[in-house]
Amino acid sequence: MAFTDVETAQAHSAIETNANGEDLCKLGLLYSTGQGGTIDYIEAHKWFNLAALMGSEPAKHYRREISEEMSSFEIADAQRAAREWLATRH
Incomplete structure (x- = not known):
C-alpha cells in the first residue's frame, strides 16, 4: 500500500495530537515498507x-x-518503545 506525502505527514502529525488506531497502523505500514526512509521493523x-x-x-x-x-x-x-510512548501520553 502506497501513501501520498500528505497521508504520510498526517500520520506523523497525528501522534502529536489525538492519534487513533488507524493513524498508528498507518505509521506501522510506513515503517514496515520503508516508505519515506528505510525499513524499520522495530518501529513498525x-x-x-x-x-x-x-x-x-x-x-x-x-x-x-x-x-x-x-x-x-x-x-x-x-x-519497550511502545510502553515508553504510552507512558509519555498519560
Whole structure:
C-alpha cells in the first residue's frame, strides 16, 4: 500500500495530537515498507502494537506478520518503545 506525502505527514502529525488506531497502523505500514526512509521493523512493530491496543484488527495482522522477520530481542525492543510512548501520553 502506497501513501501520498500528505497521508504520510498526517500520520506523523497525528501522534502529536489525538492519534487513533488507524493513524498508528498507518505509521506501522510506513515503517514496515520503508516508505519515506528505510525499513524499520522495530518501529513498525511499536506502532502496530499501539494500534492493536486501540482495537485495530489490521494492525494485529501486520504485527504478527512482521514478527516472523524479527528476533526476540527486536520484538522486546519494540514492546519497550511502545510502553515508553504510552507512558509519555498519560
